[in-house]
Amino acid sequence: MFSFKNEKAGLLIFSMILLVSVLLFTTPVSVNAAAAWAPYTAYKVGDIVTYSGTNYECLQAHTSLPGWEPSVVPALWKIATGGPTPTPTRAATATPTRIATATPTRTVTVTPTPTRIATVTPTPTRIATVTPTPTGIGDYPTWNSTAVYISGNRVVYNGIIYEAKWWTQGEAPPGTSGVWKTIGPANPTSTPSPTPTSIGTPTPIGPTPPPPPRMYVGYSSTWNTSIYDLTPANIPNYFTHINLAFAKPDTNYARGSYAFDQAIAGFEFVEGATTNNGQKRFTAQQAQDLRANIAALKARGTQVWVSVGGWSYSQGSAWTNFNAPRVVDLALDLGASGVDIDWESSGSIANKLTADQFACTKDGEIKGIISSLYNEIRSRGVNLGISIAGWSTGAYYVKGTPFEEGLVQWGSPYGGTMYRVVKDNGYMINHINLMSYDAGAYYDPREGYESYRAIYNGPINMGMEIAPEGAGGSVLKLNAAPGTVYDAEMLTGVNNDASRYYNVETMVNYIKYKGRPFDGFMIWQIWKERVYAPAPSGAASVNSAGQYVCRNLPLAGDPNQAVPNLPKLTP
Secondary structure, eight states: OEEESSHHHHHHHHHHHHHHHHHHHOOOOBOOOOEEOOTTOEEOTTOEEEETTEEEEESSOEEOOTTOOTTTOTTTEEEOSSSSOOBOOOOOOOOOOOOOOOOOSSOEEEOOOOOOOOOOOOOOSSEEOOOOOOOSTTOSOBOOTTOEEOTTOEEEETTEEEEESSOEESOOTTOSSSOEEEEEEOOTTSOOOOOOOEESSOOOOOOOOOOOOOOEEEEEEOTTOOGGGOSTTTSOTTOOEEEEEEEOTTOOOOTTOOOOSTTTTOOOOTTSOEETTEEOOOOHHHHHHHHHHHHHHHHHTOEEEEEEEHHHHTSTTTTTTOOHHHHHHHHHHHTOSEEEEEOOOOOOOBOOOBTTTOOBTTHHHHHHHHHHHHHHHHHHTOOOEEEEEEOTTTTOOOBTSTTSTTTSSOOOTTTTTTHHHHHHHGGGOSEEEEOOOSSOTTOOHHHHHHHHHTTOOSOEEEEEEOSSOOTTOOOOBSSOOTTOOTTOSOSOOOOOOOGGGOBHHHHHHHHHHHSOTTOEEEEEOTTHHHHTOOOOTTSOOHHHHHHHHHHHTTOSSOTTOOOOOOOOOOO
16 A cells, blocks of 8 residues: 655656566566587587687587687688677566556545566477486487487497497497497486477477588698798698698607707708708797797698608607607697607518408507507697508408408508507597508509598598609599599409599599598698609699699688799708
């Protein structure tokens, strides 16, 4: 009950009540703050996230992975304009309060009519019934042939729990590639993971996330080049990775020293090369400039990895004394995204038995290198990937498989030397850069690819080597000869000349139509014609090969960009 002493006071108070009613029943538009980007998260087109103080908008639906931060993957994210999109909050529409008209008397006693508050009935859309997730073993979803699984995901299939070791889709557990690890039988007494139920019309969660973007990896030799060559202006934007070649396997690099010279790190840039007049050393400014160039490439969307080994550094005891902690220190100080292992240690002899007994004499060395690096990275909790340079015939010579000696067109003394590390330690490896060259005219790069694909479920990048360098003497052409069928004469067991299939066109068509959607390409190397010699007449060049792959695979990026003609530098 309210008692008004005079008309003016009553009208003033009624006005205040009306204003309060308007404020109570009209909720202002709220702006949702952008969520922080996180790995292993499903994003859809248009999602807004924040990363390093900047808002980004999702360009294509995907499940994020470490190394796919918005600032380094322009194919997936762009800088958002205007910040996050406001999401208006539905305000309840209030029925206007009925205000009694005061009769002008000395005292008016007003009994207010109760305000009619509109009852808002929620629209029954996509409201999931949430059941607490059980914690017992067996509480995992059933394997789905269309779903994408990444390392650590668990599923139930035929009453058994399996865990994915790396990215996979469509391969039912236990599979044949080694991607699934058996955990144990599902607990029949535990409550299975609930299937969300919807009130009203069910709405799909969303499309299956796409596979990782295709890669285009370029090895960047450091000899006869400068640290100032490594700028976004000199490297086309369709290169997704640049591998700095090469660091020493047995480096004694000290964290924070920035000693990137040849004597310590192994890099042969003119600023830090070993010369006849002594060892050149990086100045503090040069070390900072190298790190700044790597950061600029990464910000542009091109990752820079440290490639360890190569032929020169793989001889003697360098790999026997592989120093994983120091290699990780070097990669971290450079601001690199990963470490590439280019293990080219000769003398490993395979027994050529069946898959369960197949072994080579240096399996322990290469498996120890990969596992020690993997464990070092994990123990520190740092974000570094691992790749390997796969030998051309490194997965050959396994008895009882299509790649047994005599069933492929050509082998080599080192056939199968990468088999065990890929088969057994493949879950530690982010991708393989396949050296599908240097094996002569009888070697078929498509068969090399298939031999690795049979034992590895992660991305494989087909390698191209720009002539004239090449241990086997083959010359990479750009286009296939008239009448060439890109997938003909596979695994014939006949040592016929396979050079007609060693061209960019055939390999691109094979990966595009016969490969997997996340397999890509690698080139040895981006400064090839600069530090060696121009490609011979009729051969593919660094730019023609890269531009062809970009246009026809295709790759994200501008196929008109080119590596400039820079001079060869002498320390």
